[in-house]
Amino acid sequence: MNFDDAMEEYKNLSQTLQKLGLSTYEIRAFLALILLGVGSAEVVAETAKIPRTSAYKVLENLEKKGFVISSSGRPKMYKPEDLKILRKRIVDEINELFDKLEFIGEFLMERGEPQLVFTIYGKERVMKKIAEMIDFAENELIISTPKMAEIRKNLSKNIERALKRGVRIIVVTLPNQRVPDGVEVHRKRGLIATDIVCDNKKALLAAPELNACGYTDNPALAQHLTHFINILLERD
Numbered sequence: 001m002n003f004d005d006a007m008e009e010y011k012n013l014s015q016t017l018q019k020l021g022l023s024t025y026e027i028r029a030f031l032a033l034i035l036l037g038v039g040s041a042e043v044v045a046e047t048a049k050i051p052r053t054s055a056y057k058v059l060e061n062l063e064k065k066g067f068v069i070s071s072s073g074r075p076k077m078y079k080p081e082d083l084k085i086l087r088k089r090i091v092d093e094i095n096e097l098f099d100k101l102e103f104i105g106e107f108l109m110e111r112g113e114p115q116l117v118f119t120i121y122g123k124e125r126v127m128k129k130i131a132e133m134i135d136f137a138e139n140e141l142i143i144s145t146p147k148m149a150e151i152r153k154n155l156s157k158n159i160e161r162a163l164k165r166g167v168r169i170i171v172v173t174l175p176n177q178r179v180p181d182g183v184e185v186h187r188k189r190g191l192i193a194t195d196i197v198c199d200n201k202k203a204l205l206a207a208p209e210l211n212a213c214g215y216t217d218n219p220a221l222a223q224h225l226t227h228f229i230n231i232l233l234e235r236d
Contacts, residue, residue, distance in 0.1 A: 032047040130204065137162050140169075141198055152180055188233065
Protein backbone atom coordinates (compact mmCIF):
# COMPACT_ATOMS: atom_id res chain seq x y z
CA MET A 1 0.00 0.00 0.00
CA ASN A 2 1.49 3.35 -1.05
CA PHE A 3 1.11 6.64 0.81
CA ASP A 4 -1.94 7.79 -1.16
CA ASP A 5 -3.69 4.46 -0.58
CA ALA A 6 -2.87 4.61 3.12
CA MET A 7 -4.28 8.13 3.43
CA GLU A 8 -7.45 7.13 1.60
CA GLU A 9 -7.87 4.12 3.89
CA TYR A 10 -7.32 6.34 6.94
CA LYS A 11 -9.97 8.74 5.64
CA ASN A 12 -12.45 5.88 5.16
CA LEU A 13 -11.75 4.50 8.64
CA SER A 14 -12.16 7.94 10.17
CA GLN A 15 -15.50 8.51 8.46
CA THR A 16 -16.79 5.13 9.65
CA LEU A 17 -15.63 5.68 13.23
CA GLN A 18 -17.20 9.14 13.19
CA LYS A 19 -20.54 7.50 12.36
CA LEU A 20 -20.08 5.41 15.52
CA GLY A 21 -19.97 8.58 17.61
CA LEU A 22 -16.22 9.20 17.93
CA SER A 23 -14.75 12.70 17.74
CA THR A 24 -11.72 13.55 15.60
CA TYR A 25 -9.33 13.29 18.57
CA GLU A 26 -10.96 10.04 19.74
CA ILE A 27 -10.51 8.54 16.26
CA ARG A 28 -6.84 9.54 16.17
CA ALA A 29 -6.22 8.14 19.66
CA PHE A 30 -8.02 4.87 18.95
CA LEU A 31 -6.18 4.27 15.67
CA ALA A 32 -2.91 5.15 17.41
CA LEU A 33 -3.58 2.48 20.04
CA ILE A 34 -4.37 -0.03 17.30
CA LEU A 35 -0.88 0.65 15.93
CA LEU A 36 0.84 0.76 19.35
CA GLY A 37 -0.98 -2.14 21.01
CA VAL A 38 -0.56 -0.42 24.39
CA GLY A 39 0.63 2.99 25.50
CA SER A 40 0.45 5.78 28.05
CA ALA A 41 -1.54 8.95 27.45
CA GLU A 42 1.66 10.79 26.57
CA VAL A 43 2.70 8.19 23.98
CA VAL A 44 -0.79 8.07 22.50
CA ALA A 45 -0.89 11.87 22.28
CA GLU A 46 2.45 11.94 20.48
CA THR A 47 1.52 9.15 18.08
CA ALA A 48 -1.98 10.49 17.40
CA LYS A 49 -0.81 14.10 17.07
CA ILE A 50 -3.27 15.39 19.63
CA PRO A 51 -2.55 17.86 22.48
CA ARG A 52 -1.20 16.16 25.60
CA THR A 53 -3.58 18.24 27.69
CA SER A 54 -6.49 16.59 25.86
CA ALA A 55 -5.16 13.03 25.82
CA TYR A 56 -6.47 11.87 29.21
CA LYS A 57 -9.98 13.18 28.55
CA VAL A 58 -9.99 11.66 25.06
CA LEU A 59 -8.89 8.25 26.38
CA GLU A 60 -11.38 8.47 29.24
CA ASN A 61 -14.17 9.07 26.72
CA LEU A 62 -12.98 6.15 24.59
CA GLU A 63 -13.05 3.92 27.66
CA LYS A 64 -16.58 5.01 28.53
CA LYS A 65 -17.65 4.20 24.96
CA GLY A 66 -16.06 0.75 25.20
CA PHE A 67 -13.26 1.24 22.68
CA VAL A 68 -10.36 1.28 25.15
CA ILE A 69 -9.28 -0.56 28.30
CA SER A 70 -7.02 1.03 30.93
CA SER A 71 -4.76 -0.35 33.64
CA SER A 72 -4.83 0.76 37.28
CA GLY A 73 -1.08 1.38 37.64
CA ARG A 74 0.98 4.52 37.27
CA PRO A 75 1.39 5.72 34.67
CA LYS A 76 -2.00 4.45 33.53
CA MET A 77 -1.65 2.40 30.39
CA TYR A 78 -4.23 2.03 27.66
CA LYS A 79 -4.94 -0.60 25.05
CA PRO A 80 -7.72 -1.08 22.51
CA GLU A 81 -10.62 -3.35 23.39
CA ASP A 82 -10.40 -6.78 21.78
CA LEU A 83 -11.58 -6.10 18.24
CA LYS A 84 -13.77 -9.22 18.12
CA ILE A 85 -15.56 -8.12 21.30
CA LEU A 86 -15.83 -4.55 20.02
CA ARG A 87 -17.16 -5.71 16.66
CA LYS A 88 -19.85 -7.87 18.27
CA ARG A 89 -20.94 -5.06 20.59
CA ILE A 90 -21.21 -2.52 17.77
CA VAL A 91 -23.10 -4.95 15.54
CA ASP A 92 -25.48 -5.70 18.42
CA GLU A 93 -26.00 -1.96 19.03
CA ILE A 94 -26.72 -1.29 15.37
CA ASN A 95 -29.07 -4.26 15.16
CA GLU A 96 -30.92 -2.99 18.23
CA LEU A 97 -31.24 0.49 16.74
CA PHE A 98 -32.56 -0.80 13.42
CA ASP A 99 -34.91 -3.19 15.21
CA LYS A 100 -36.45 -0.16 16.90
CA LEU A 101 -36.61 1.86 13.69
CA GLU A 102 -38.20 -1.02 11.77
CA PHE A 103 -40.61 -1.60 14.62
CA ILE A 104 -41.76 2.03 14.61
CA GLY A 105 -41.90 2.16 10.81
CA GLU A 106 -43.98 -1.00 10.56
CA PHE A 107 -46.31 0.19 13.27
CA LEU A 108 -46.89 3.51 11.54
CA MET A 109 -47.48 1.81 8.18
CA GLU A 110 -50.04 -0.52 9.73
CA ARG A 111 -51.82 2.43 11.28
CA GLY A 112 -51.59 4.47 8.10
CA GLU A 113 -50.73 7.57 10.13
CA PRO A 114 -47.24 8.78 9.09
CA GLN A 115 -47.65 12.10 10.94
CA LEU A 116 -47.74 10.45 14.36
CA VAL A 117 -44.03 11.12 14.90
CA PHE A 118 -42.70 14.68 14.91
CA THR A 119 -39.00 15.30 14.31
CA ILE A 120 -37.09 17.69 16.56
CA TYR A 121 -33.59 18.89 15.62
CA GLY A 122 -30.91 20.42 17.81
CA LYS A 123 -29.56 19.17 21.11
CA GLU A 124 -30.97 22.07 23.12
CA ARG A 125 -34.48 21.46 21.76
CA VAL A 126 -34.21 17.71 22.33
CA MET A 127 -33.15 18.24 25.96
CA LYS A 128 -36.00 20.73 26.38
CA LYS A 129 -38.48 18.12 25.12
CA ILE A 130 -37.06 15.51 27.51
CA ALA A 131 -37.39 18.00 30.38
CA GLU A 132 -40.99 18.62 29.36
CA MET A 133 -41.75 14.89 29.40
CA ILE A 134 -40.24 14.55 32.87
CA ASP A 135 -42.15 17.56 34.16
CA PHE A 136 -45.50 16.32 32.81
CA ALA A 137 -45.10 12.71 33.98
CA GLU A 138 -47.83 11.70 36.42
CA ASN A 139 -47.35 7.99 37.10
CA GLU A 140 -44.43 6.36 35.29
CA LEU A 141 -41.44 7.48 33.25
CA ILE A 142 -39.13 5.07 31.43
CA ILE A 143 -35.71 6.35 30.34
CA SER A 144 -33.53 3.97 28.33
CA THR A 145 -30.27 5.71 27.40
CA PRO A 146 -26.48 5.42 27.19
CA LYS A 147 -26.39 9.17 27.96
CA MET A 148 -27.70 9.08 31.53
CA ALA A 149 -24.75 11.11 32.80
CA GLU A 150 -25.63 13.95 30.45
CA ILE A 151 -29.35 13.79 31.22
CA ARG A 152 -28.65 13.69 34.96
CA LYS A 153 -26.27 16.64 34.68
CA ASN A 154 -28.79 18.84 32.85
CA LEU A 155 -32.12 17.59 34.20
CA SER A 156 -31.44 16.38 37.74
CA LYS A 157 -33.84 18.94 39.26
CA ASN A 158 -36.60 17.87 36.86
CA ILE A 159 -36.07 14.25 37.86
CA GLU A 160 -35.99 15.17 41.55
CA ARG A 161 -39.30 17.03 41.25
CA ALA A 162 -40.89 14.09 39.43
CA LEU A 163 -39.80 11.70 42.18
CA LYS A 164 -41.25 14.01 44.80
CA ARG A 165 -44.56 13.94 42.93
CA GLY A 166 -44.54 10.16 43.31
CA VAL A 167 -43.63 9.33 39.71
CA ARG A 168 -42.06 5.91 39.28
CA ILE A 169 -38.92 6.46 37.19
CA ILE A 170 -37.36 3.42 35.52
CA VAL A 171 -33.87 3.95 34.10
CA VAL A 172 -32.15 1.56 31.70
CA THR A 173 -28.53 2.58 31.19
CA LEU A 174 -24.95 1.39 30.78
CA PRO A 175 -23.10 -0.34 33.66
CA ASN A 176 -20.76 2.62 34.25
CA GLN A 177 -23.42 5.36 34.40
CA ARG A 178 -24.48 6.98 37.67
CA VAL A 179 -28.20 7.43 38.20
CA PRO A 180 -30.20 9.76 40.47
CA ASP A 181 -31.19 8.47 43.89
CA GLY A 182 -34.70 7.09 44.04
CA VAL A 183 -35.00 5.70 40.52
CA GLU A 184 -35.37 2.04 39.59
CA VAL A 185 -32.30 1.11 37.57
CA HIS A 186 -31.54 -1.69 35.10
CA ARG A 187 -28.05 -2.10 33.61
CA LYS A 188 -27.67 -3.10 29.98
CA ARG A 189 -24.67 -3.07 27.66
CA GLY A 190 -24.92 -2.07 24.03
CA LEU A 191 -27.40 0.79 24.30
CA ILE A 192 -27.06 3.24 21.43
CA ALA A 193 -30.22 5.36 21.22
CA THR A 194 -32.25 7.16 23.89
CA ASP A 195 -35.86 6.06 24.36
CA ILE A 196 -38.25 7.79 26.77
CA VAL A 197 -41.86 6.85 27.50
CA CYS A 198 -44.12 9.03 29.68
CA ASP A 199 -47.19 7.44 31.28
CA ASN A 200 -47.53 5.11 28.27
CA LYS A 201 -48.95 8.12 26.42
CA LYS A 202 -45.94 9.96 25.01
CA ALA A 203 -42.67 8.62 23.58
CA LEU A 204 -39.36 9.94 22.33
CA LEU A 205 -36.62 8.21 20.34
CA ALA A 206 -33.39 10.24 20.15
CA ALA A 207 -30.20 9.89 18.13
CA PRO A 208 -27.04 8.68 19.96
CA GLU A 209 -25.73 12.23 20.52
CA LEU A 210 -29.17 13.64 21.45
CA ASN A 211 -29.02 16.08 18.53
CA ALA A 212 -32.26 14.90 16.93
CA CYS A 213 -35.30 12.93 18.00
CA GLY A 214 -38.69 11.67 17.01
CA TYR A 215 -41.54 12.50 19.38
CA THR A 216 -45.10 11.21 19.54
CA ASP A 217 -48.07 11.78 21.83
CA ASN A 218 -49.89 8.76 20.39
CA PRO A 219 -50.63 6.33 23.28
CA ALA A 220 -50.65 3.25 21.04
CA LEU A 221 -47.12 3.92 19.78
CA ALA A 222 -45.93 4.84 23.29
CA GLN A 223 -47.27 1.54 24.63
CA HIS A 224 -45.59 -0.38 21.83
CA LEU A 225 -42.25 1.28 22.60
CA THR A 226 -42.65 0.34 26.28
CA HIS A 227 -43.29 -3.24 25.20
CA PHE A 228 -40.18 -3.14 22.99
CA ILE A 229 -38.00 -1.88 25.87
CA ASN A 230 -39.33 -4.67 28.09
CA ILE A 231 -38.42 -7.24 25.43
CA LEU A 232 -34.86 -5.88 25.27
CA LEU A 233 -34.55 -6.14 29.06
CA GLU A 234 -35.74 -9.74 29.00
CA ARG A 235 -32.90 -10.63 26.60
CA ASP A 236 -30.28 -10.15 29.36
